[in-house]
Amino acid sequence: MNEVMEKIERYQVPKKENLWQKTANLRTSILYLSPAIVLFSVFVFYPMFKTVYLSFFLTDARGNAALFVGLENYLYLFDSTSFKKSMKATWLFALYTVPSIVLISFFLALLANEKLRGIGFFRTIFTSTMGMSVAASAVIWLFLFHPTVGVLNTLLGYLGIRPIPWLLDSKWALVSIAITTIWMNIGFSFLIILGGLQNISQDLYESARIDGAGYFYQLFRITIPLLSPTLFFILIITFINSFQSFGQVDILTKGGPAEATNLIVYAIYQDAFINYQFGTASARAVILFFMVLGLTLLQFKFLEKKVHYQ
Amino acid sequence: MNWKKVALALLLVLVVMTVAACSKETQESPAQTEPKPAPVNEVVEIEFWHAMGGSLGEELNILVDDYNKSQDKVKVTAHYQGSYEELLTKFRTVGGTKNAPAVVQVFEVGTKYMIESGHITPVQDWVDRDNYDLSQLEENILSYYTVDGKLYSMPFNSSTPALFYNKDAFREVGLDPDNPPQTFNEITTIAALLTTSDRYGFSTIGHGWFFEQLLATQGANYVNENNGRTGDATEVLFNGPEGLKIFEWINDMHLAGTYGYFGRSWDDARAAFQAGQVAMYMDSSAATKALVENAPFDVGVTFIPYADDTERHGVIIGGASLWMANGISEAEQAAAWDFMKYLQTPSVQAKWHVNTGYFAINPQAYDDPLVQQEHEKYPQLRVPIDQLQATKKSTATQGALMTVFPEARQYVVTAFENMYQGMDPKAALNEAAELTNRALDIYHRTK
Structure with a gap:
């Protein structure tokens, strides 16, 4: 018996480890993570904490934190009509764009997933908006919406419809920006959804056909469940994108008319870089952060249950 | 697939030819236009930040080039920095340091901000040092940029x-x-x-x-x-x-x-x-x-x-003026001042007025034959000048100051x-x- 214990002790890894040995794994992992940690700290975490810090201050004309005011910036925002308008516009904008982008790109992806002659051409066309910068696309739409030489109003004129004040009326401006955004984002969503569709095994459709399942039965029982991880991803990304839309607003309306398109990110930009009120701008940014965070958490909580992971 | 190779070869030839043509151009042109040997160690190089895009920017670059050619002591490099707001945001980050541009163009409503920024030297300091005669410039324009009896910046592109x-x-x-x-x-x-x-x-x-x-x-x-x-x-x-x-x-x-x-x-x-x-x-x-x-x-x-x-x-004067940074060396400030003075000469102002429609800050420019000719052709150009000169001087028409x-x-x-x-x-x-x-x-x- 003693012999056995001796042997065990001899071959056993010594139980007493010092701190250096204990943290070996941690140190290795930090070494591997360090490039990411450094980059994130410099470009994400530091600005984030600075933003939270600034949101409790009023800044002087040079943008330095000058006076600690506690929650005044937040209280002011929650009380201001312009902030309420901006919130309403942001939510309406998400409502206009997110479902449309997901549905339209899903529809286009279904079409482009059919095996037909020359389908490659259509796939290229449908993804083409992805290759355009926000600025370039917004300028194209600026000319389409132009009050004097705009193509859209000219076409409406041929049909005998009075010109629509696309970017000049507060009721139309948000719709116009939403149309631009939908057009811009379809390319990316289309590509991702098409990729998801092509990942679905053909065997499933074959056996379904043998069992006599029709097109729509296949669509709802095979395609959508198997595509749900992709759709979920696209939904979250589109939501976040819509909350962060900036370029098209800056180029098309500059937040006007009558603040109808003053989406929250644009309001932040105006506060910070035109008015030099970094305090209120930071408070807006913090509110935006919690909105996006909350929304993403909610989506994970409620929608993820319906997502079918293989 | 032979045609593909042919096409590729053609493309290559084209690229090589373009590159050759470009490099030839850059080699030849300096030899033609700059025969004079400049005393390299004496040239003061200064930066000039402006917000003139499009055709206005082109006109401004011509003025800067003319200035650089007109003398061999100072070399001004003009940098377009986007809109007036963007330019001001960039200036805030370098203002007061050695990296600040010597001359910076700021829109009229940025006047109060610039005065309080502490990053500028009032132009008046150089006016006094140099005994520069301000009375030759348009009084109604100077009054906007004059605060507490001091001219803070040199008017440049003014409009109403x-x-x-x-x-x-x-x-x-x-x-x-x-x-x-x-x-x-x-x-x-x-x-x-x-x-x-x-x-x-x-x-x-x-x-x-x-x-x-x-x-x-x-x-x-x-x-x-x-x-x-x-x-x-x-x-x-x-x-x-x-x-x-x-x-x-x-x-x-x-x-x-x-x-x-x-x-x-x-x-x-x-x-x-x-x-x-x-x-x-x-x-x-x-x-x-x-x-x-x-x-x-x-x-x-x-x-x-x-x-x-x-x-x-x-009316109140609108547009922008030129400010002198204060973090830079005295030689650079002197160069900046020389450049500002050059821009106010009647012939330069005449050219600027005719090609852009901005006012001539120096009214003598209106007697220049170039301007006379242009005013005959476009009598409409006279109206804003008359309107400005008919303006009653008061705090209302001097324009508001606030940050x-x-x-x-x-x-x-x-x-x-x-x-x-x-x-x-x-x-x-x-x-x-x-x-x-x-x-x-x-x-x-x-x-």
Whole structure:
């Protein structure tokens, strides 16, 4: 018996480890993570904490934190009509764009997933908006919406419809920006959804056909469940994108008319870089952060249950 | 697939030829244009930041090149930094350091900010040192940039608003094209006559500048403390009876369907005017030449309208001026001063005025044959000059000074747009005043 214990002790890894040995794994992992940690700290975490810090201050004309005011910036925002308008516009904008982008790109992806002659051409066309910068696309739409030489109003004129004040009326401006955004984002969503569709095994459709399942039965029982991880991803990304839309607003309306398109990110930009009120701008940014965070958490909580992971 | 190879070969040849052609060009041109040997160690190199895009930027680069060629002591490098706002944001990060540009162009409403920034040397210091004769420059322009008797920056590109109208449309409805409307009421009456199913009688660009001008021409101050000229403004005055008169005047026309709004973009309003969709509108005098040249009809230019129950006080100078940074060496400041002086010479001003439509800061430029010729060809160019010279000097027409000006402008434009959407003129104007007062309040608390 003693012999056995001796042997065990001899071959056993010594139980007493010092701190250096204990943290070996941690140190290795930090070494591997360090490039990411450094980059994130410099470009994400530091600005984030600075933003939270600034949101409790009023800044002087040079943008330095000058006076600690506690929650005044937040209280002011929650009380201001312009902030309420901006919130309403942001939510309406998400409502206009997110479902449309997901549905339209899903529809286009279904079409482009059919095996037909020359389908490659259509796939290229449908993804083409992805290759355009926000600025370039917004300028194209600026000319389409132009009050004097705009193509859209000219076409409406041929049909005998009075010109629509696309970017000049507060009721139309948000719709116009939403149309631009939908057009811009379809390319990316289309590509991702098409990729998801092509990942679905053909065997499933074959056996379904043998069992006599029709097109729509296949669509709802095979395609959508198997595509749900992709759709979920696209939904979250589109939501976040819509909350962060900036370029098209800056180029098309500059937040006007009558603040109808003053989406929250644009309001932040105006506060910070035109008015030099970094305090209120930071408070807006913090509110935006919690909105996006909350929304993403909610989506994970409620929608993820319906997502079918293989 | 032989043709693919052929195509590739052709493409390669093309690329090689282009590259060769380009490098040849760059090799040859300096040899042709710069034969003079410059004393390298004595040249002071300075940077000049500006916000002149497009054709204005090209004109400015020509002036800078001319200056560099005219002497061999100073080399100015011009850098385009985007819009006035973007430029100011960039300057904030380097202001007061050695990396600051020696000369920086700042828009008129940034004047107060620049004075308080502590990153600049008042131009007056160099005027005194050099015994420079300021009386040769246009007094009405200098007065905007003079604070407490000190000239802080050198005026450079200055403009005022003017009323532009379509003479052909005037003839069409039987109005005298040489007798344009001068007062608010005359505009209202004539706008109604000029309005048809596809044309509005009157319009303004969605920019706070025009409201400031219409207020100034009534002799009213924008903010208290004598328009911020004798102390720090603490409260706005633009929502007084004069301001309300402007809002109600435009609202009446808007409700009557004779006023058209084409948004905040200057170009959209210009396009609408040139397309005949609006018969009269207010724009910057810097647009005069382009409008007269491009419009397919006869363009008339006149003074901006004034309220019927007051006399005409005139206009505030707009545009931008050149500031001298203070973190740099004295030699660089001297170079910057030399460059500023060069820009004010009559011949340079004549060229700048004729090619852009901005005022000549040095009125002697108007006697230059180049200008005389151009004024004969485009008599409309004279109108803004007459309007500026007829301006009565007061704190109202000198223009307001406050740090939060860019913010105030936004609130005023939003107030106009709220009114077009049906808000009561008085409520809209008061909202803008309240928001601007809050901005002023924050400025005072953080000073």
